[in-house]
Amino acid sequence: MPDPSLDLEDLTRQVLNSEKYRSISPELVKDLLTRELARRAKPREAVKAVRSKLHQVGSAYQEKPPPYTAWLADLASLPPDLRDPAVLSFIQRVLPAHASTRERVPILPRFFRECLAELGEISSVLDIACGLNPLAIPWMPLKQDFTYTACDIYADMIGFLNQFFLHFQVNGSASHADVTQTIPDVEVELTLVLKTIPCLEQLDKDAGRFVLNAIRSPNILVSFPARSLGGRSKGMVQFYEQHFHALVSGQPWRINRFEFPGELAFLIRK
Numbered sequence: 001m002p003d004p005s006l007d008l009e010d011l012t013r014q015v016l017n018s019e020k021y022r023s024i025s026p027e028l029v030k031d032l033l034t035r036e037l038a039r040r041a042k043p044r045e046a047v048k049a050v051r052s053k054l055h056q057v058g059s060a061y062q063e064k065p066p067p068y069t070a071w072l073a074d075l076a077s078l079p080p081d082l083r084d085p086a087v088l089s090f091i092q093r094v095l096p097a098h099a100s101t102r103e104r105v106p107i108l109p110r111f112f113r114e115c116l117a118e119l120g121e122i123s124s125v126l127d128i129a130c131g132l133n134p135l136a137i138p139w140m141p142l143k144q145d146f147t148y149t150a151c152d153i154y155a156d157m158i159g160f161l162n163q164f165f166l167h168f169q170v171n172g173s174a175s176h177a178d179v180t181q182t183i184p185d186v187e188v189e190l191t192l193v194l195k196t197i198p199c200l201e202q203l204d205k206d207a208g209r210f211v212l213n214a215i216r217s218p219n220i221l222v223s224f225p226a227r228s229l230g231g232r233s234k235g236m237v238q239f240y241e242q243h244f245h246a247l248v249s250g251q252p253w254r255i256n257r258f259e260f261p262g263e264l265a266f267l268i269r270k
């Protein structure tokens, strides 16, 4: 008789049975559980290890599940114009709910403008492991009728981003994807891989190289944190700069480097 404690559906429910993890894609949880069960004696330990991984790669960036219901109510009362001051102030209120975009708020007026200056106005973007970054669209140099594709692992985040696109009539869509396994199959001019490689490498040590090779767009904006979540910055720029160069070594790609307070970025032109 199979050991009932090894039922993958049941263990998945155990992992997801907490406010922090409830909205995470069950496929990702099952995949991580399968890997942990192969190397641990007790299913309970595998559940604990998967929760700890999910904390490191996702929940650590959101102190608690963001108040999407309240935000959707606010969104409904806003004019459908991404340049409207009331909309910009709503976005600036929402972005700090995710640590990655919170850290980017002070540099938003410069970040995309400076990193993407060489590309002119962009017609299509893929934002992988996006967090709340699609809300920074008003600060990106985009063509009038741009398209925007985004993915992450949280169902509630994806639902909110799709409502955001709908409200502002952005030709965009957000969906679930575990980008350590697959990159959404869309033809775009630019892919954003912002502050994500160190997270993905906690799930799979080869994920950084996989992602950079699998992305088909001619331009990729990659960035790394220049400070830890706790605020320490010692040596991080040098560390991630070396790591990035190791990931792209041997590739014939052109690379531009940009350094901002809190974020180190590279524009790859394939």
Ligand SMILES: C[S@@+](CC[C@H](N)C(=O)[O-])C[C@H]1O[C@@H](n2cnc3c(N)ncnc32)[C@H](O)[C@@H]1O
Binding pocket: 057, 058, 061, 100, 101, 128, 129, 130, 131, 132, 133, 151, 152, 153, 154, 177, 178, 179, 180, 193, 194, 195, 196, 199, 200, 203
């Ligand atoms: C450090 S945050 C970066 C967020 C965003 N790119 C930014 O810079 O604002 C990492 C993001 O990766 C997402 N993530 C973690 N593992 C993932 C995976 N396997 N596939 C897709 N997204 C993932 C997390 O939910 C989180 O939103």
